[in-house]
Amino acid sequence: MRKRLRLALVHEAWEKIASAEILAQLEIEEKKMMLTEMEDDIFSVQEKLELQEKSLSESKHKALEIEAELEGKTSGDEEIRESNGDEAENVRSLDR
DSSP: OHHHHHHHHHHHHHHHHHHHHHHHHHHHHHHHHHHHHHHHHHHHHHHHHHHHHHHHHHHHHHHHHHHHHHHHHHHHHHHHHHHHHHHHHHHHHHHO
């Protein structure tokens, strides 16, 4: 009777150990899956960030082009005003 009781206790302990080992393996696999998902998320975020950086760079470049164009137009307008002023002065001097 004692041998059967001991055998039953040993068997029960072995089942608990086996169950704990299986649970540990499941937890490891779950963590591996979570890690893979996180790596995928990181990769996705990196791609988005690179696209945003590229877009920002293109926007800055376009803004500089527009600014240079506006400066060119502004200086052209000033030249026209100066030219008109010179012509008006020439007309006044002819009238005298």
